[in-house]
Amino acid sequence: MPRTLWEKVLAALLSVVVHGVFIGLLAVSFEFAPSTPSGAGIEQPIEAVVLDEKKVAKELTRIRRLEAERERKKRQEAKAAERRAELARKVRKLEERRVAAMKAQIEQKRKREAARSKRLREAERARLEELRRARAEEQQRLAALDREKAKRQVQRRAEEEARQAAARAEQARLEAERKKLVEETEKARAERRAAETARREVEQLAAVAKTEREAEERKRRAAEEARVKAERERRAAEAGKKEAEKARRETERLAALALEQRKREEAAARKATQARAKAEEARRRAEEEAAMRRQVAAEAAELKKRRALLLLSKGRKEYAERIRVAVASRWIRPAGTPKGLRCKVRVQQTTSGEVVSAHIVKTSGNRAFDRSVVQAVRGASPLPRPKDPALFERDIVFIFDPRD
């Protein structure tokens, strides 16, 4: 065995030489191998080998099988490769679809967002529209209310004027009446004067009649005396017929005179009675006239009182108007009550205007309406006081009758 390095190297060299010799031998041997003839004409003997048919057939089938296998394997591989390629395509397609779906989702979300913000904006706009419309309608309603108020004010003013005109007409009528009454009194006075003069005439006539009667009386007495005297003379001068004749004639004459006197007396008496009757008549008429005068005077006095009271009632009207305004401004007809309701309330107040009681005299039938009416009256307490304390009224009746 080689132990030292030198021995090892020797061994290796030796092996190489040996191997070289063998390889050389091989090469020589190869060179001694027969080579194919290069040239035509030289025939080589056909080296035929006898083969076993079965073996050949088996070999053939084996080879065919192998070929078929190889083919099949090739086809399988081809199919597998195709399938892999397909799979790869499908995967790619799925990927693409997934990406597309995600994109679509994002699109949708974006669209929904846009739609929602658009809806919100529209909602805002619609709401602002609503507000604007509501405000416009409110303004219209207020304008309509103002117009109503103005119309009612105009109406009220017209009514005032009508009322004042009526009052003025009243005044004028009263004036005319007064004038007529003054005329009447004048006429009455004139008539009284006429009656006076008539009475005086009558008195005069009576006095005349009286003096005439006295004269008659005296004359009658004188005639009596004369008659008596004539009787005496007749008796004294019964003897003297001439004197008797004369006396007879005298007495006849006296009698005739007496007759005349009596006639005149009667006439005077008749005239006196006539005068008395006329005087009576005149006196009665005068009394009647006097009575009528008294009545007219009394009526004139009444009228004066009426006029004074009228002035007083103007003050009352003003007082009532102030109370009306105070209560009407405090009254709200409750919403939701039907139209056509009417209510009467009796109120009692103290002299300072404090409402001490408010009772419903005639209900409207609706509780809310009744309450609103009582509240309006109580709410206006203390009621306005009249300018003239004499106009104060403790009891006031309110009629709430909205014209609707």
Added chain:
Amino acid sequence: MVTSWRGWVVAFLLALDQPALAQIVITIDEAPEGAEPIAIVPFQWAGTGVQPPEDIASIIAADLGNSGRFAPITRDSLPARPTDPSAIRWNDWKRLGMNNLVIGWLRQLTAPGPGARYEASFRLFDVLERVQLAGERSEIRRADLRKAAHQVSDRIYEALTGERGAFDTRIAYVTETSDLSGARTYALYVADSDGFNAAEILHSRDPIMSPAWSHDGRRLAYVSFEGGRPGIYVQDLRRGSRRRVSAYPGINGAPAWSPDDRRLALTLSKDGNPEIYVMHLASGVLRRITDNRAIDTEPAWSPDGGTLVFTSDRGGRPQLYRVPLAGGVPRRITLVGTSNARAAFAPDGKSLALVHEIRGRYRVGWMNLASGEIRVLSRGRLDESPSVSPNGRMVLYATTMGGVATLAAVSVDGRVRQRIAVEQGRVREPAWSPFRH
């Protein structure tokens, strides 16, 4: 005898000048119409926490204000906040023109929580007469606080107007919501008349329509398209049970309860085209009311149960017709407007709410049956499904505000309009319940 003509003159003058002897009579004939001012002082609160669980005074103020007949004063303008009658300075309120004053308190009795109990008291005063008009004290559970506030509103309303209040009532309505995929869900809700405390009665993927309250307030009839076809269902609200009462082929719609709740008027198209029928609920027996080639639908019972008013387009455009239940020829009752539909009677039978169209704008109208006059109450472009409050003073309807389908209520004199806020989705088909029994 001498007749003095002067005597006649004086007598005449005497007659003219009456006032001198009679008392003063004042007639007031001008009347601005307005809402009655009322002051509602925040209720005094005694309990845990600074704020009470419900602000009863503000619920009362909202109720009374929305009725259109009262104008509650704003809180900032209150001159004082008395909580005891002895603390009231009458002249302060009178000077402001507040003729009515409400004070009250709310006190906590047990620990806070859903089962808590409270005690509440209110008093209503007439400021001018200085007299209490109404008042009550009662114990309430937490869940009933809003209801109690509405009952107080009813008491105040009755004391001041003489009419029954309808604040403690409920409304039913249908909502539609869609999720992100675009699928729609429908739900039927019952809530307080101001939209609070909504409770779901039914939900479905198919449309729900035309809820109708029975007159005893216990049941709701409605149309549901579950199963793909329309059918009429009656649901008991207390028990939650329901039964289908009509499922004829074709249209089954617009149920309306008779005043005694024994019959339903409804629309069926099983005999060719939509006609009105009356069904006896217990037996299911049908009686046909209309027989006409036109569309007859939306029946409404008069409160005396003797007449049906319905919508028909037999004259060309939809109009309202009335037919006596005893039998007879339907007669048209709406004579103005382009078209009229969806009648809803007022409780006194003298008026009805309807949808009144003028040249493409659909608004809620109030029709006086005697005169035929229609007063337009709402302002939208497409207002529908009017329903009348049980005291005949307000009309609830569906409208569109700011592009959103929502509910609104208007007083029958048209003075006050309010929106009823509902949380869930698009809202339509509202129905006002009768008074609570």
